[in-house]
Every structure is written in C-alpha cells, then in structure tokens.
Amino acid sequence: MKIETCKGCGAPLQTNDQNKRGYALSLEHDYCQSCYKLYHYGEANEHFHPEDLPKLNAHGVAVMVSSVMAFDMLFEYPVYRYEPQMTFIYVINQMDLLPESTNMDKLFEHIMSKARAMRIPFKDIIFMTAHNPYDIENLKDYLMSFNKKNIYLIGVQNAGKTTLFKALTLDDKALALNKAGLTQEAIDANLDENHVLWDMPGLYQEGYLHQFLPYTKYKKLLPQETMNPRIFQLREKQTVFIEGLIAITALEPMNIVIYGSKHITYHKTNQQKIDDLLLKKETMFNTYVDHYEKKIYKLGKGKQQLTCADFTFIHFTDISKVEVTYPKGMHMTVTKALFE
Ligand SMILES: Nc1nc2c(ncn2[C@@H]2O[C@H](COP(=O)(O)OP(=O)(O)OP(=O)(O)O)[C@@H](O)[C@H]2O)c(=O)[nH]1
Numbered sequence: 001m002k003i004e005t006c007k008g009c010g011a012p013l014q015t016n017d018q019n020k021r022g023y024a025l026s027l028e029h030d031y032c033q034s035c036y037k038l039y040h041y042g043e044a045n046e047h048f049h050p051e052d053l054p055k056l057n058a059h060g061v062a063v064m065v066s067s068v069m070a071f072d073m074l075f076e077y078p079v080y081r082y083e084p085q086m087t088f089i090y091v092i093n094q095m096d097l098l099p100e101s102t103n104m105d106k107l108f109e110h111i112m113s114k115a116r117a118m119r120i121p122f123k124d125i126i127f128m129t130a131h132n133p134y135d136i137e138n139l140k141d142y143l144m145s146f147n148k149k150n151i152y153l154i155g156v157q158n159a160g161k162t163t164l165f166k167a168l169t170l171d172d173k174a175l176a177l178n179k180a181g182l183t184q185e186a187i188d189a190n191l192d193e194n195h196v197l198w199d200m201p202g203l204y205q206e207g208y209l210h211q212f213l214p215y216t217k218y219k220k221l222l223p224q225e226t227m228n229p230r231i232f233q234l235r236e237k238q239t240v241f242i243e244g245l246i247a248i249t250a251l252e253p254m255n256i257v258i259y260g261s262k263h264i265t266y267h268k269t270n271q272q273k274i275d276d277l278l279l280k281k282e283t284m285f286n287t288y289v290d291h292y293e294k295k296i297y298k299l300g301k302g303k304q305q306l307t308c309a310d311f312t313f314i315h316f317t318d319i320s321k322v323e324v325t326y327p328k329g330m331h332m333t334v335t336k337a338l339f340e
Pocket residue numbers: 093094095096097128129130131132156157158159160161162163164175176177178179180181182183184200201202203223224225
C-alpha cells in the first residue's frame with residue numbers, strides 16, 4: 001500500500017497522534033496539520049531538526065545549495081568525504097540579495113580560491129537566483145545533461161532547495177517558505193524520463209536567527225530582496241543597535257555599512273546604555289533573547305566583513321576595533337568583504 005505523505009514537509013501522513021509529525025484529520029489531505037497552518041495562517045510549531053541526511057545513491061549528482069547569506073559556511077558540510085563517488089555541483093543561490101554593484105569576477109575568484117585551498121572536488125559552481133525563470137531553465141538543461149539518474153538538492157535550512165525543486169519540477173504544492181527546517185523528509189519528482197530530483201531536508205546550522213526568535217519574528221528579519229545598505233559614522237564609544245539583537249560599539253571613530261532586510265530597525269546610542277537597553281529589549285524592540293555575549297574584534301587592513309548569522313553583513317573600511325554584543329551562541333565570522 002502506498003504511504004501518503006504531506007506535500008509540504010514530506011512526512012508520512014497519520015491520523016492517530018496529534019503530537020507526532022504528519023498528523024492530519026484525513027489521509028486524503030495534501031498537507032499535515034502543521035504545514036496547513038503554516039501555509040494558510042503563517043503559524044509555525046516548534047521545529048524538529050532531522051539529524052541525518054537520508055541515504056544517497058553514490059552514483060548520483062549532489063547539488064550543494066547555499067544562500068549568499070551563508071557564504072562563510074560554503075563548503076563546510078563535507079558530504080564529498082562520505083560520498084566520494086558522487087558528482088558535486090555547488091549552487092550559490094539568492095544572488096538577488098547582493099547589491100547590483102557586486103563585482104562578480106572578484107566574488108568568483110574569491111570562491112574559487114577557497115575551493116582550491118579546501119580541495120573541494122566540484123564539477124561546477126553556479127551563481128543564481130531561484131526566483132529567476134531564466135536561471136531555472138539553464139539549471140534544468142544543465143542537470144538533465146548528466147548521465148545519472150538521481151539528483152539531490154542538499155544544503156542548510158532556508159538555502160532555497162524547495163524553491164528550486166518547485167521551479168524545476170513545476171510542483172505547486174511543495175512548500176518553500178523562510179521557516180527553517182520546513183522540509184522534513186526527502187521528496188522526489190521526475191525531472192524527465194531519465195532523471196529524478198530529490199528535495200532533501202535542510203542541514204541544521206547552529207547559531208542562526210531561528211535558534212533565537214520565533215518564526216513570526218525572524219521571518220521579517222531575514223532578507224527577502226536586495227539588501228539595503230545603511231551607513232553609520234560612529235565616534236568613539238558610540239553604538240548602533242541592530243533590531244535590539246546586536247550592538248556594534250566603535251572603540252575608535254569609524255564608518256560602517258550594514259546590509260540587511262529593509263525591516264530592520266536601527267538605534268544609535270552610547271556604549272554605557274547597552275545593558276540598560278538590553279533589559280528593555282522586549283518593550284523597545286519586541287525581541288526575546290535571554291543571554292548575550294560580548295566580543296572585541298580587531299579588523300585588519302582592506303575591507304572586512306562581519307557576518308552575523310543569516311541576518312546581516314557589516315562592512316568595515318578601515319583598520320578598526322569594535323565591541324560586538326550579540327545573542328549568546330549566534331554564529332559570527334570575520335572574512336574579507338565579499339563585495340565592495
Ligand atoms: N530573494 C530570494 N529568496 C529566495 C531565493 N530562493 C529561495 N528564497 C527564499 O528563501 C526561503 C527559503 O526557501 P526554501 O526553498 O523553503 O528553503 P529550503 O532550502 O527548502 O529550506 P528547508 O526546507 O528548511 O531546508 C523562502 O522564503 C524563499 O522564498 C532566491 O533566489 N532569492
């Protein structure tokens with residue numbers, strides 16, 4: 001007997017236990033109850049993180065999907081080590097989030113040198129926007145040119161795997177929303193008579209916004225369209241508060257540029273007010289983080305980028321010393337700026 005699965009998260013449908021995955025009032029429904037609520041009312045349950053990737057066919061193609069917001073984590077999941085026979089393609093998605101002025105040649109060179117340094121066995125690296133039909137057509141032709149049946153979309157949560165799956169297979173029931181961990185079980189569909197495309201559950205990334213905030217809050221803060229740059233000139237001990245979540249304090253005068261969603265609110269203040277503002281964060285900013293940590297970053301020569309989880313990129317132009325206060329455990333990295 002064929003097991004019916006939810007067309008949103010992929011979990012097998014069941015009518016017995018409301019507290020378990022895949023619960024629906026009827027096995028005839030397209031979605032389980034939690035995907036139905038998410039889709040129609042934007043309400044999300046606490047999410048569950050699949051621990052392991054479902055088994056892959058070693059003769060398949062692994063399409064490693066990454067968002068531009070996770071550039072710092074590109075190549076970090078070494079699927080190639082335990083499936084060395086597979087063909088690896090890297091798709092860098094959500095390119096539309098970067099400013100139009102981004103120098104693509106420089107970006108490509110940066111990524112290629114990282115791939116070489118890490119000895120990544122890749123066949124191709126593709127920059128694209130899943131919402132762009134032209135990019136989808138090209139990707140589809142390219143994937144169908146492989147003489148391998150199984151093609152897997154793999155990557156961290158919210159990278160855009162289901163968005164690609166929907167567009168490539170013309171499946172309008174699959175759910176692609178910025179709720180992290182939406183796809184729970186592998187979902188497959190034919191690309192053509194010789195190829196099967198697999199949308200895999202996202203790999204869990206520690207320290208991203210979904211770990212600190214409820215879905216109703218973080219969905220507004222994740223960038224959806226080209227990120228707005230906000231320029232701040234800071235005097236010594238001046239602070240910019242980003243949405244009551246991250247405080248950047250200049251330890252010497254500096255200019256910084258913050259890239260993120262247009263829904264982010266900024267608040268300029270002074271270093272000595274940070275602790276007081278964190279106590280009032282719920283009334284002032286409507287955020288609910290309990291514990292914060294502080295770190296001093298000394299940024300070197302050339303334009304440097306502080307990546308704050310999947311939330312913002314902060315660019316520093318000069319050699320700078322800053323104190324950053326952020327939710328305890330948030331993923332923060334410093335790299336060379338990815339664009340000018
Ligand atoms: N701006 C932009 N947003 C995108 C693009 N691709 C996907 N998104 C958005 O990113 C969010 C996550 O997309 P999904 O396709 O659900 O991500 P996923 O990788 O399947 O996530 P999980 O199922 O949680 O692993 C959605 O809000 C999409 O609309 C893109 O190319 N550009």
